[in-house]
Amino acid sequence: MTGDAIRAALVRRLRLTSNISEDDIKEIEALPISVRQFPAEMPVVRDGERATDCCLIADGFCVRSKTIANGKRQILSIHIPGEIPDLMSLFLHVMDHELSTLTPSTLGFISHETLQKLHRRAPNIAEMFWRDTLIDAAMFREWIVNVGQRPAPSRLAHVMxxxxxxxxxxxxxxxxxxxxxxxxxxxxEALGITAVHANRVIKQLRQEGILEFHRGRVTVLDERKFLELADFDDRYLHQSPTL
Amino acid sequence: MTGDAIRAALVRRLRLTSNISEDDIKEIEALPISVRQFPAEMPVVRDGERATDCCLIADGFCVRSKTIANGKRQILSIHIPGEIPDLMSLFLHVMDHELSTLTPSTLGFISHETLQKLHRRAPNIAEMFWRDTLIDAAMFREWIVNVGQRPAPSRLAHVMxxxxxxxxxxxxxxxxxxxxxxxxxxxxEALGITAVHANRVIKQLRQEGILEFHRGRVTVLDERKFLELADFDDRYLHQSPTL
DNA sequence: GCCGGGTTCCAACAAAAGTTAAGGACGCGG
DNA sequence: CCGCGTCCTTAACTTTTGTTGGAACCCGGC
Known part of the structure:
Protein backbone atom coordinates (compact mmCIF):
# COMPACT_ATOMS: atom_id res chain seq x y z
CA MET A 1 0.00 0.00 0.00
CA THR A 2 1.29 3.43 -0.97
CA GLY A 3 1.26 6.82 0.76
CA ASP A 4 -1.52 7.86 -1.61
CA ALA A 5 -3.81 5.08 -0.44
CA ILE A 6 -3.17 6.05 3.15
CA ARG A 7 -3.96 9.71 2.57
CA ALA A 8 -7.14 8.58 0.84
CA ALA A 9 -8.18 6.54 3.89
CA LEU A 10 -7.65 9.54 6.17
CA VAL A 11 -9.49 11.95 3.87
CA ARG A 12 -12.37 9.52 3.58
CA ARG A 13 -12.85 9.40 7.32
CA LEU A 14 -12.47 13.16 7.71
CA ARG A 15 -15.09 13.81 5.05
CA LEU A 16 -17.58 11.66 6.93
CA THR A 17 -16.66 12.99 10.32
CA SER A 18 -16.07 16.73 9.90
CA ASN A 19 -16.84 19.71 7.72
CA ILE A 20 -13.62 19.71 5.81
CA SER A 21 -13.12 22.10 2.90
CA GLU A 22 -11.62 21.22 -0.47
CA ASP A 23 -8.63 23.45 0.24
CA ASP A 24 -7.96 21.61 3.45
CA ILE A 25 -8.21 18.30 1.64
CA LYS A 26 -5.51 19.50 -0.76
CA GLU A 27 -3.30 20.34 2.23
CA ILE A 28 -3.76 16.90 3.66
CA GLU A 29 -3.15 15.21 0.35
CA ALA A 30 0.17 17.03 0.15
CA LEU A 31 1.37 15.65 3.50
CA PRO A 32 4.57 13.62 3.35
CA ILE A 33 3.91 10.18 4.79
CA SER A 34 6.31 7.31 5.29
CA VAL A 35 4.81 3.85 5.18
CA ARG A 36 5.79 0.82 7.24
CA GLN A 37 4.44 -2.69 7.68
CA PHE A 38 4.01 -4.24 11.12
CA PRO A 39 3.35 -7.88 12.03
CA ALA A 40 0.57 -8.83 14.47
CA GLU A 41 0.98 -8.11 18.20
CA MET A 42 3.86 -5.72 17.68
CA PRO A 43 4.47 -2.53 19.67
CA VAL A 44 4.40 0.58 17.46
CA VAL A 45 5.13 3.20 20.11
CA ARG A 46 6.16 2.14 23.60
CA ASP A 47 5.15 3.59 26.93
CA GLY A 48 7.76 6.12 28.06
CA GLU A 49 9.09 6.62 24.54
CA ARG A 50 9.46 10.06 23.01
CA ALA A 51 7.34 10.18 19.88
CA THR A 52 8.45 12.27 16.90
CA ASP A 53 5.76 11.18 14.46
CA CYS A 54 2.05 10.55 14.46
CA CYS A 55 0.82 7.24 13.22
CA LEU A 56 -2.01 6.74 10.78
CA ILE A 57 -3.63 3.34 10.32
CA ALA A 58 -3.97 2.43 6.65
CA ASP A 59 -4.84 -1.19 7.22
CA GLY A 60 -5.15 -3.47 10.24
CA PHE A 61 -6.36 -3.20 13.83
CA CYS A 62 -4.40 -1.60 16.69
CA VAL A 63 -4.91 -1.08 20.42
CA ARG A 64 -3.73 1.35 23.03
CA SER A 65 -2.90 -0.14 26.41
CA LYS A 66 -1.20 0.43 29.74
CA THR A 67 0.60 -2.19 31.82
CA ILE A 68 0.79 -1.74 35.59
CA ALA A 69 3.41 -2.81 38.11
CA ASN A 70 1.92 -6.24 38.79
CA GLY A 71 2.09 -7.00 35.07
CA LYS A 72 -1.62 -6.68 34.34
CA ARG A 73 -2.51 -4.93 31.10
CA GLN A 74 -5.54 -2.76 30.38
CA ILE A 75 -6.62 -2.12 26.82
CA LEU A 76 -7.86 1.46 26.48
CA SER A 77 -9.17 1.61 22.94
CA ILE A 78 -9.32 -0.31 19.69
CA HIS A 79 -8.35 1.43 16.45
CA ILE A 80 -9.30 0.80 12.86
CA PRO A 81 -8.13 2.03 9.44
CA GLY A 82 -8.36 5.79 8.83
CA GLU A 83 -7.68 6.69 12.46
CA ILE A 84 -4.69 8.47 14.02
CA PRO A 85 -4.33 6.72 17.37
CA ASP A 86 -1.47 8.79 18.73
CA LEU A 87 -2.31 12.31 17.60
CA MET A 88 -2.01 13.28 21.27
CA SER A 89 1.74 12.71 21.12
CA LEU A 90 1.96 15.99 19.18
CA PHE A 91 1.76 17.91 22.45
CA LEU A 92 2.33 15.14 24.99
CA HIS A 93 5.69 14.08 23.68
CA VAL A 94 6.53 11.27 26.05
CA MET A 95 4.06 8.43 25.75
CA ASP A 96 2.05 7.48 28.82
CA HIS A 97 0.77 4.30 27.19
CA GLU A 98 1.60 1.87 24.45
CA LEU A 99 0.29 1.60 20.91
CA SER A 100 0.53 -1.85 19.35
CA THR A 101 -0.91 -3.86 16.50
CA LEU A 102 -3.54 -6.54 16.90
CA THR A 103 -3.29 -7.84 13.32
CA PRO A 104 -0.59 -7.34 10.67
CA SER A 105 -0.93 -3.65 9.81
CA THR A 106 0.13 -1.00 7.34
CA LEU A 107 0.88 2.26 9.12
CA GLY A 108 1.75 5.72 7.82
CA PHE A 109 3.90 8.16 9.77
CA ILE A 110 3.71 11.95 9.63
CA SER A 111 6.31 13.96 11.52
CA HIS A 112 5.26 16.23 14.37
CA GLU A 113 7.16 19.04 12.71
CA THR A 114 5.10 18.74 9.53
CA LEU A 115 1.85 18.69 11.46
CA GLN A 116 2.80 21.64 13.63
CA LYS A 117 3.57 23.75 10.56
CA LEU A 118 0.31 22.66 8.97
CA HIS A 119 -1.63 23.78 12.02
CA ARG A 120 -0.17 27.29 11.90
CA ARG A 121 -0.92 27.49 8.20
CA ALA A 122 -4.41 25.98 8.36
CA PRO A 123 -6.14 26.57 11.70
CA ASN A 124 -9.25 24.82 10.38
CA ILE A 125 -7.29 21.61 10.13
CA ALA A 126 -5.84 22.16 13.59
CA GLU A 127 -9.35 22.50 14.99
CA MET A 128 -10.47 19.41 13.16
CA PHE A 129 -7.60 17.41 14.64
CA TRP A 130 -8.22 18.94 18.06
CA ARG A 131 -11.81 17.82 17.78
CA ASP A 132 -10.55 14.36 16.87
CA THR A 133 -8.54 14.13 20.07
CA LEU A 134 -11.59 15.33 22.02
CA ILE A 135 -13.70 12.53 20.58
CA ASP A 136 -10.94 10.21 21.68
CA ALA A 137 -11.32 11.56 25.21
CA ALA A 138 -15.10 11.08 25.00
CA MET A 139 -14.50 7.45 24.08
CA PHE A 140 -12.22 7.05 27.10
CA ARG A 141 -14.96 8.46 29.32
CA GLU A 142 -17.42 5.90 28.04
CA TRP A 143 -14.79 3.18 28.49
CA ILE A 144 -14.44 4.19 32.16
CA VAL A 145 -18.20 3.85 32.60
CA ASN A 146 -18.16 0.50 30.86
CA VAL A 147 -15.45 -0.98 33.04
CA GLY A 148 -16.64 0.75 36.20
CA GLN A 149 -20.38 0.22 36.17
CA ARG A 150 -21.63 -2.37 33.73
CA PRO A 151 -21.83 -6.11 34.44
CA ALA A 152 -19.38 -8.16 32.37
CA PRO A 153 -21.82 -9.32 29.65
CA SER A 154 -22.90 -5.72 29.04
CA ARG A 155 -19.29 -4.60 28.90
CA LEU A 156 -18.58 -7.05 26.14
CA ALA A 157 -21.68 -6.10 24.17
CA HIS A 158 -20.88 -2.41 24.56
CA VAL A 159 -17.33 -2.69 23.28
CA MET A 160 -18.57 -4.79 20.39
CA GLU A 189 -7.83 -7.00 29.09
CA ALA A 190 -10.26 -4.64 27.39
CA LEU A 191 -13.11 -5.36 29.82
CA GLY A 192 -11.08 -5.48 33.01
CA ILE A 193 -11.75 -9.18 33.63
CA THR A 194 -9.66 -12.34 33.35
CA ALA A 195 -9.52 -14.48 30.22
CA VAL A 196 -11.36 -17.28 32.04
CA HIS A 197 -14.18 -14.96 32.90
CA ALA A 198 -14.24 -13.53 29.39
CA ASN A 199 -14.75 -17.07 28.19
CA ARG A 200 -17.63 -17.58 30.63
CA VAL A 201 -19.28 -14.39 29.40
CA ILE A 202 -18.92 -15.33 25.73
CA LYS A 203 -20.30 -18.75 26.48
CA GLN A 204 -23.31 -17.20 28.18
CA LEU A 205 -24.08 -14.85 25.26
CA ARG A 206 -23.77 -17.81 22.91
CA GLN A 207 -26.14 -19.92 24.99
CA GLU A 208 -28.67 -17.11 25.11
CA GLY A 209 -28.58 -17.02 21.32
CA ILE A 210 -27.40 -13.41 21.23
CA LEU A 211 -24.22 -13.79 19.22
CA GLU A 212 -21.54 -16.04 17.86
CA PHE A 213 -17.85 -15.25 18.24
CA HIS A 214 -15.33 -17.32 16.40
CA ARG A 215 -11.76 -16.56 15.46
CA GLY A 216 -12.11 -12.82 15.62
CA ARG A 217 -15.47 -12.58 13.87
CA VAL A 218 -18.64 -11.48 15.66
CA THR A 219 -22.01 -12.58 14.30
CA VAL A 220 -25.04 -10.99 15.89
CA LEU A 221 -27.95 -13.42 16.11
CA ASP A 222 -30.43 -11.44 18.20
CA GLU A 223 -30.01 -7.74 17.53
CA ARG A 224 -32.71 -6.67 20.00
CA LYS A 225 -31.23 -8.49 22.98
CA PHE A 226 -27.75 -7.40 21.91
CA LEU A 227 -28.66 -3.71 21.90
CA GLU A 228 -30.55 -4.00 25.16
CA LEU A 229 -27.64 -5.69 26.85
CA ALA A 230 -25.09 -3.14 25.59
CA ASP A 231 -26.91 -0.06 26.91
CA PHE A 232 -25.40 1.78 23.97
CA ASP A 233 -26.03 5.43 23.12
CA ASP A 234 -23.87 6.66 20.26
CA ARG A 235 -23.95 10.27 21.39
CA TYR A 236 -20.46 10.04 22.86
CA LEU A 237 -18.98 9.26 19.43
CA HIS A 238 -19.94 12.78 18.29
CA GLN A 239 -20.31 11.64 14.73
CA SER A 240 -22.25 14.63 13.49
CA PRO A 241 -19.83 17.52 12.97
CA THR A 242 -22.63 20.08 12.78
CA LEU A 243 -23.81 19.61 16.35
CA MET B 1 -14.80 36.53 44.42
CA THR B 2 -14.32 38.72 41.35
CA GLY B 3 -13.48 37.98 37.73
CA ASP B 4 -9.96 39.23 38.43
CA ALA B 5 -9.38 36.66 41.14
CA ILE B 6 -10.57 33.94 38.78
CA ARG B 7 -8.29 35.02 35.97
CA ALA B 8 -5.46 35.04 38.49
CA ALA B 9 -6.21 31.43 39.50
CA LEU B 10 -6.13 30.35 35.84
CA VAL B 11 -2.94 32.23 35.06
CA ARG B 12 -1.27 30.79 38.13
CA ARG B 13 -1.96 27.25 37.05
CA LEU B 14 -0.93 27.96 33.44
CA ARG B 15 2.37 29.45 34.56
CA LEU B 16 3.18 26.29 36.49
CA THR B 17 1.93 23.95 33.82
CA SER B 18 3.01 25.43 30.50
CA ASN B 19 5.48 27.80 28.85
CA ILE B 20 3.18 30.75 28.64
CA SER B 21 4.52 34.10 27.42
CA GLU B 22 3.79 37.47 29.01
CA ASP B 23 1.85 38.55 25.91
CA ASP B 24 -0.36 35.52 26.21
CA ILE B 25 -0.94 36.24 29.89
CA LYS B 26 -2.16 39.68 28.93
CA GLU B 27 -4.59 38.14 26.47
CA ILE B 28 -5.96 35.86 29.15
CA GLU B 29 -6.22 38.62 31.69
CA ALA B 30 -8.36 40.55 29.21
CA LEU B 31 -10.88 37.71 28.89
CA PRO B 32 -14.45 38.61 29.84
CA ILE B 33 -15.62 36.25 32.56
CA SER B 34 -18.98 36.07 34.26
CA VAL B 35 -18.98 34.74 37.79
CA ARG B 36 -21.61 32.58 39.47
CA GLN B 37 -21.93 30.83 42.79
CA PHE B 38 -23.13 27.24 43.05
CA PRO B 39 -24.23 25.30 46.14
CA ALA B 40 -22.86 21.81 46.88
CA GLU B 41 -23.99 18.84 44.78
CA MET B 42 -25.43 21.00 42.02
CA PRO B 43 -25.27 20.22 38.28
CA VAL B 44 -23.37 22.91 36.35
CA VAL B 45 -23.73 21.48 32.87
CA ARG B 46 -26.03 18.53 32.26
CA ASP B 47 -25.51 15.51 30.05
CA GLY B 48 -27.14 16.14 26.66
CA GLU B 49 -27.11 19.89 27.12
CA ARG B 50 -25.66 22.22 24.49
CA ALA B 51 -22.86 24.20 26.10
CA THR B 52 -22.17 27.79 25.03
CA ASP B 53 -19.55 28.64 27.64
CA CYS B 54 -16.55 27.03 29.23
CA CYS B 55 -16.43 26.86 32.96
CA LEU B 56 -13.45 27.78 35.10
CA ILE B 57 -13.23 26.77 38.74
CA ALA B 58 -12.26 29.67 40.99
CA ASP B 59 -13.08 27.96 44.23
CA GLY B 60 -14.55 24.61 45.24
CA PHE B 61 -14.40 21.01 44.06
CA CYS B 62 -16.30 19.62 41.04
CA VAL B 63 -16.68 16.23 39.36
CA ARG B 64 -17.52 14.97 35.93
CA SER B 65 -19.79 11.93 35.80
CA LYS B 66 -21.98 9.78 33.61
CA THR B 67 -25.16 8.02 34.68
CA ILE B 68 -26.22 4.85 32.86
CA ALA B 69 -29.65 3.37 32.15
CA ASN B 70 -29.88 1.37 35.38
CA GLY B 71 -29.26 4.56 37.35
CA LYS B 72 -25.69 3.84 38.37
CA ARG B 73 -23.31 6.78 38.23
CA GLN B 74 -19.62 6.75 37.42
CA ILE B 75 -17.41 9.64 38.44
CA LEU B 76 -14.82 10.30 35.73
CA SER B 77 -12.63 12.96 37.26
CA ILE B 78 -12.33 15.34 40.18
CA HIS B 79 -11.58 19.01 39.55
CA ILE B 80 -9.99 21.69 41.67
CA PRO B 81 -9.58 25.47 41.49
CA GLY B 82 -7.74 26.81 38.44
CA GLU B 83 -8.99 24.08 36.12
CA ILE B 84 -11.33 24.27 33.13
CA PRO B 85 -13.29 21.03 33.38
CA ASP B 86 -15.37 21.43 30.24
CA LEU B 87 -12.93 22.93 27.76
CA MET B 88 -13.85 20.03 25.49
CA SER B 89 -17.31 21.50 24.99
CA LEU B 90 -15.67 24.10 22.72
CA PHE B 91 -15.67 21.56 19.89
CA LEU B 92 -17.98 18.88 21.26
CA HIS B 93 -20.96 21.11 21.75
CA VAL B 94 -23.48 18.67 23.15
CA MET B 95 -22.33 17.29 26.46
CA ASP B 96 -21.81 13.53 26.76
CA HIS B 97 -21.47 13.72 30.54
CA GLU B 98 -22.39 15.91 33.45
CA LEU B 99 -20.35 18.47 35.34
CA SER B 100 -21.45 19.13 38.91
CA THR B 101 -20.18 20.62 42.14
CA LEU B 102 -19.04 18.58 45.10
CA THR B 103 -18.76 21.55 47.48
CA PRO B 104 -20.18 25.08 47.26
CA SER B 105 -18.21 26.60 44.39
CA THR B 106 -17.40 29.84 42.63
CA LEU B 107 -17.28 29.33 38.88
CA GLY B 108 -16.33 31.65 36.03
CA PHE B 109 -17.79 31.34 32.54
CA ILE B 110 -16.10 32.29 29.29
CA SER B 111 -18.14 32.12 26.08
CA HIS B 112 -17.13 29.73 23.32
CA GLU B 113 -17.21 32.60 20.90
CA THR B 114 -14.64 34.56 22.88
CA LEU B 115 -12.36 31.54 23.14
CA GLN B 116 -12.64 30.70 19.46
CA LYS B 117 -11.63 34.23 18.49
CA LEU B 118 -8.77 34.12 20.97
CA HIS B 119 -7.47 30.93 19.39
CA ARG B 120 -7.34 32.45 15.92
CA ARG B 121 -5.55 35.47 17.28
CA ALA B 122 -3.15 33.61 19.56
CA PRO B 123 -2.33 30.11 18.31
CA ASN B 124 0.07 29.64 21.22
CA ILE B 125 -2.83 29.86 23.60
CA ALA B 126 -4.85 27.48 21.45
CA GLU B 127 -2.04 24.94 21.63
CA MET B 128 -1.76 25.38 25.36
CA PHE B 129 -5.47 24.73 25.79
CA TRP B 130 -5.29 21.82 23.37
CA ARG B 131 -2.50 20.38 25.48
CA ASP B 132 -4.71 20.86 28.52
CA THR B 133 -7.46 18.75 26.99
CA LEU B 134 -4.87 16.11 26.07
CA ILE B 135 -3.72 15.91 29.68
CA ASP B 136 -7.35 15.45 30.57
CA ALA B 137 -7.48 12.49 28.21
CA ALA B 138 -4.30 11.08 29.76
CA MET B 139 -5.98 11.25 33.15
CA PHE B 140 -8.97 9.38 31.77
CA ARG B 141 -6.65 6.66 30.49
CA GLU B 142 -5.15 6.24 33.93
CA TRP B 143 -8.65 6.21 35.44
CA ILE B 144 -9.59 3.33 33.11
CA VAL B 145 -6.56 1.39 34.31
CA ASN B 146 -7.42 2.15 37.91
CA VAL B 147 -10.99 0.94 37.65
CA GLY B 148 -10.16 -1.95 35.32
CA GLN B 149 -7.07 -3.51 36.86
CA ARG B 150 -6.32 -2.47 40.40
CA PRO B 151 -7.81 -4.05 43.53
CA ALA B 152 -10.16 -1.73 45.40
CA PRO B 153 -7.73 -0.56 48.10
CA SER B 154 -5.20 0.42 45.43
CA ARG B 155 -7.88 2.21 43.47
CA LEU B 156 -8.68 4.38 46.44
CA ALA B 157 -5.03 5.12 47.18
CA HIS B 158 -4.40 5.97 43.55
CA VAL B 159 -7.26 8.44 43.25
CA MET B 160 -6.17 10.02 46.53
CA GLU B 189 -18.89 5.98 42.31
CA ALA B 190 -15.35 7.10 41.51
CA LEU B 191 -13.83 3.66 42.07
CA GLY B 192 -16.56 1.58 40.45
CA ILE B 193 -17.59 -0.11 43.71
CA THR B 194 -20.57 0.23 46.04
CA ALA B 195 -20.64 2.55 49.03
CA VAL B 196 -20.66 -0.44 51.38
CA HIS B 197 -17.51 -1.76 49.80
CA ALA B 198 -15.91 1.68 49.82
CA ASN B 199 -16.54 1.69 53.55
CA ARG B 200 -14.89 -1.74 53.91
CA VAL B 201 -11.84 -0.54 52.00
CA ILE B 202 -11.48 2.65 54.05
CA LYS B 203 -11.83 0.60 57.23
CA GLN B 204 -9.08 -1.72 56.06
CA LEU B 205 -6.66 1.13 55.24
CA ARG B 206 -7.40 2.62 58.64
CA GLN B 207 -6.74 -0.65 60.44
CA GLU B 208 -3.48 -1.08 58.57
CA GLY B 209 -2.45 2.34 59.84
CA ILE B 210 -2.04 3.75 56.35
CA LEU B 211 -4.42 6.69 56.52
CA GLU B 212 -7.26 8.41 58.27
CA PHE B 213 -10.30 9.71 56.40
CA HIS B 214 -12.79 11.85 58.20
CA ARG B 215 -15.36 14.24 56.85
CA GLY B 216 -13.62 14.88 53.55
CA ARG B 217 -10.11 15.16 54.94
CA VAL B 218 -7.41 12.59 54.19
CA THR B 219 -4.50 12.22 56.61
CA VAL B 220 -1.65 9.99 55.46
CA LEU B 221 -0.12 8.07 58.36
CA ASP B 222 2.22 5.72 56.54
CA GLU B 223 3.49 7.35 53.38
CA ARG B 224 5.58 4.36 52.29
CA LYS B 225 2.72 1.87 52.43
CA PHE B 226 0.40 4.44 50.86
CA LEU B 227 2.66 4.96 47.83
CA GLU B 228 3.28 1.26 47.45
CA LEU B 229 -0.43 0.51 47.49
CA ALA B 230 -1.30 3.23 44.99
CA ASP B 231 1.13 2.08 42.28
CA PHE B 232 1.36 5.74 41.30
CA ASP B 233 3.58 7.11 38.53
CA ASP B 234 2.98 10.79 37.86
CA ARG B 235 4.17 10.62 34.27
CA TYR B 236 0.60 10.63 32.97
CA LEU B 237 -0.04 14.06 34.49
CA HIS B 238 2.50 15.55 32.04
CA GLN B 239 3.38 18.28 34.47
CA SER B 240 6.58 19.35 32.80
CA PRO B 241 5.73 21.44 29.75
CA THR B 242 9.25 21.13 28.33
CA LEU B 243 9.11 17.38 27.75
C1' DG C 1 -31.55 20.76 73.80
C1' DC C 2 -33.77 17.87 70.68
C1' DC C 3 -35.27 16.17 66.68
C1' DG C 4 -34.44 14.65 61.57
C1' DG C 5 -31.89 13.36 57.71
C1' DG C 6 -27.90 12.06 55.85
C1' DT C 7 -23.85 9.74 56.57
C1' DT C 8 -21.05 6.06 58.50
C1' DC C 9 -20.52 1.56 59.96
C1' DC C 10 -21.36 -3.26 60.23
C1' DA C 11 -23.05 -8.12 59.77
C1' DA C 12 -24.93 -11.97 57.09
C1' DC C 13 -25.79 -13.72 52.99
C1' DA C 14 -25.66 -13.90 47.68
C1' DA C 15 -23.52 -13.21 43.41
C1' DA C 16 -19.68 -12.16 40.49
C1' DA C 17 -15.12 -12.69 39.39
C1' DG C 18 -10.32 -14.55 40.18
C1' DT C 19 -7.24 -18.74 40.46
C1' DT C 20 -5.51 -22.98 39.26
C1' DA C 21 -5.32 -26.80 36.64
C1' DA C 22 -6.12 -29.68 32.91
C1' DG C 23 -8.08 -31.51 28.57
C1' DG C 24 -9.34 -30.49 23.78
C1' DA C 25 -9.49 -28.04 19.32
C1' DC C 26 -7.23 -26.12 15.73
C1' DG C 27 -3.89 -24.21 12.58
C1' DC C 28 0.90 -24.08 11.12
C1' DG C 29 5.40 -25.70 10.00
C1' DG C 30 8.23 -29.45 9.22
C1' DC D 1 0.39 -36.20 8.06
C1' DC D 2 2.32 -35.50 12.44
C1' DG D 3 3.62 -32.75 16.32
C1' DC D 4 3.68 -28.48 18.64
C1' DG D 5 2.03 -24.36 20.36
C1' DT D 6 -1.64 -21.22 21.03
C1' DC D 7 -6.07 -20.53 22.13
C1' DC D 8 -10.34 -22.14 23.84
C1' DT D 9 -13.02 -24.57 27.15
C1' DT D 10 -14.41 -26.28 31.49
C1' DA D 11 -14.43 -27.58 36.46
C1' DA D 12 -13.59 -26.81 41.38
C1' DC D 13 -12.41 -23.82 44.60
C1' DT D 14 -11.27 -19.12 46.68
C1' DT D 15 -11.69 -14.34 47.04
C1' DT D 16 -13.80 -10.14 46.15
C1' DT D 17 -17.67 -7.52 45.71
C1' DG D 18 -22.71 -6.65 45.86
C1' DT D 19 -27.18 -6.67 48.57
C1' DT D 20 -30.05 -5.98 52.25
C1' DG D 21 -31.17 -4.18 56.38
C1' DG D 22 -30.36 -2.16 60.53
C1' DA D 23 -27.85 0.52 64.29
C1' DA D 24 -24.96 4.32 65.65
C1' DC D 25 -23.37 8.81 64.79
C1' DC D 26 -23.19 13.52 63.82
C1' DC D 27 -24.47 17.95 62.39
C1' DG D 28 -27.65 21.68 61.42
C1' DG D 29 -32.02 23.78 62.17
C1' DC D 30 -35.79 24.67 65.19
Missing amino acids: IELRERLRIIGRVDGDHFEMPMTQEQIG | IELRERLRIIGRVDGDHFEMPMTQEQIG
Missing part, protein backbone atom coordinates in the same frame (compact mmCIF):
# COMPACT_ATOMS: atom_id res chain seq x y z
CA ILE A 161 -21.24 -2.30 19.38
CA GLU A 162 -18.87 0.64 19.61
CA LEU A 163 -16.46 -1.19 17.33
CA ARG A 164 -19.26 -2.14 14.95
CA GLU A 165 -20.53 1.43 14.67
CA ARG A 166 -17.06 2.69 13.87
CA LEU A 167 -16.46 -0.08 11.36
CA ARG A 168 -19.77 0.76 9.74
CA ILE A 169 -18.51 4.30 8.97
CA ILE A 170 -15.63 2.90 6.95
CA GLY A 171 -17.86 0.34 5.29
CA ARG A 172 -16.56 -2.73 7.03
CA VAL A 173 -19.73 -4.23 8.47
CA ASP A 174 -21.12 -7.01 6.33
CA GLY A 175 -24.72 -7.87 7.22
CA ASP A 176 -24.87 -9.36 10.71
CA HIS A 177 -21.15 -9.77 11.24
CA PHE A 178 -17.94 -7.79 11.60
CA GLU A 179 -14.30 -8.25 12.53
CA MET A 180 -13.06 -8.11 16.11
CA PRO A 181 -9.65 -9.75 15.83
CA MET A 182 -8.93 -10.30 19.52
CA THR A 183 -8.18 -13.37 21.61
CA GLN A 184 -10.22 -13.98 24.72
CA GLU A 185 -7.18 -12.93 26.72
CA GLN A 186 -7.24 -9.54 24.96
CA ILE A 187 -11.00 -9.20 25.36
CA GLY A 188 -10.47 -9.73 29.07
CA ILE B 161 -2.57 10.46 45.42
CA GLU B 162 -3.57 11.89 42.06
CA LEU B 163 -5.75 14.42 43.84
CA ARG B 164 -3.00 15.22 46.33
CA GLU B 165 -0.41 15.83 43.62
CA ARG B 166 -2.72 18.19 41.80
CA LEU B 167 -3.64 20.00 45.02
CA ARG B 168 0.04 20.33 45.76
CA ILE B 169 0.54 22.36 42.57
CA ILE B 170 -1.96 24.95 43.73
CA GLY B 171 -0.54 24.94 47.24
CA ARG B 172 -3.36 23.16 48.97
CA VAL B 173 -1.58 20.29 50.67
CA ASP B 174 -0.86 20.98 54.31
CA GLY B 175 1.70 18.58 55.76
CA ASP B 176 0.28 15.06 55.86
CA HIS B 177 -3.29 15.95 55.00
CA PHE B 178 -5.43 17.35 52.21
CA GLU B 179 -9.07 17.85 51.26
CA MET B 180 -11.09 15.19 49.47
CA PRO B 181 -14.64 16.38 50.09
CA MET B 182 -16.52 13.26 49.03
CA THR B 183 -18.94 10.97 50.79
CA GLN B 184 -18.28 7.23 50.78
CA GLU B 185 -21.10 6.93 48.27
CA GLN B 186 -19.24 9.28 45.91
CA ILE B 187 -15.93 7.54 46.52
CA GLY B 188 -17.63 4.32 45.49
